[in-house]
Amino acid sequence: MAARHCPNCGAVMPAGKVAADSYELVCANCQHLLGISELSRNLAAFAGLAAGAITWWMVTLRFATEPGALGWVWPAFLAYLATSAVAALTLMFAATLELRADDLTPQHENVTHRIPH
Numbered sequence: 001m002a003a004r005h006c007p008n009c010g011a012v013m014p015a016g017k018v019a020a021d022s023y024e025l026v027c028a029n030c031q032h033l034l035g036i037s038e039l040s041r042n043l044a045a046f047a048g049l050a051a052g053a054i055t056w057w058m059v060t061l062r063f064a065t066e067p068g069a070l071g072w073v074w075p076a077f078l079a080y081l082a083t084s085a086v087a088a089l090t091l092m093f094a095a096t097l098e099l100r101a102d103d104l105t106p107q108h109e110n111v112t113h114r115i116p117h
C-alpha cells in the first residue's frame with residue numbers, strides 16, 4: 001500500500017494531517033478510523049534520531065574550538081530541532097496507514113454523503 005493511502009477506500013490522506021493528528025486520523029472519504037503502522041512510526045523515529053545524532057556531531061565539531069559558557073546548548077538545541085523535524089517529515093512522506101482495531105464502521109461501506117461541501 002502506498003504512503004498515506006486509506007487501506008479501505010484508497011483515498012490519500014493529507015501529509016500535514018498525518019503528522020499533526022496521527023492518533024486521531026479519520027478517512028475523509030469512508031469515515032474509517034485510521035492508525036499509522038508500527039513500522040512507519042519506528043522508521044520515522046529512527047530517522048529522526050539518526051538526524052539528531054548527526055546534527056549533534058556536526059555542531060559539536062563546529063563549537064569545539066570556541067570556548068563559552070553556553071557552548072553546550074547549541075548541540076542539544078539543534079539536535080532536538082533536527083530530530084523533531086526529520087521525524088515529522090519522514091512520517092509525512094512514508095506513513096503507511098492501517099485500520100484501527102477499535103474501528104466499528106463496517107468494511108467497504110461508502111458513506112461519501114457525510115462529506116460536507
Ligand SMILES: [Zn+2]
Nearest residue numbers: 006009027030
Ligand atoms: Zn477511506
